[in-house]
Amino acid sequence: MDQTSFSLLAGLLVGSHVGALVVRNFTGWSLWLAYPTGGLVGFLLFAAATFLMIACMAWLRARKQ
Numbered sequence: 001m002d003q004t005s006f007s008l009l010a011g012l013l014v015g016s017h018v019g020a021l022v023v024r025n026f027t028g029w030s031l032w033l034a035y036p037t038g039g040l041v042g043f044l045l046f047a048a049a050t051f052l053m054i055a056c057m058a059w060l061r062a063r064k065q
Contacts, residue, residue, distance in 0.1 A: 008050065015046030 019042020024034035 011046055011050070012043060015042040016040070018042050019045065 016039035019040070020031075020035040020038035023029065023038030023041065024031065027034070029037075
């Protein structure tokens with residue numbers, strides 16, 4: 001596994017864990033409810049941020065040429 005894949009995987013895991021903890025703190029739900037919902041929210045937010053970062057890098061690279 002190369003460094004980019006490893007960092008993306010680690011970011012997705014951390015994003016889903018942080019999302020679950022945020023949902024648990026704000027709603028007071030048990031971990032059984034907070035991890036699926038918050039994990040999904042964190043996963044989607046990190047995936048969107050990653051997509052935007054890749055799109056911006058591709059745009060800057062195309063603009064540079």
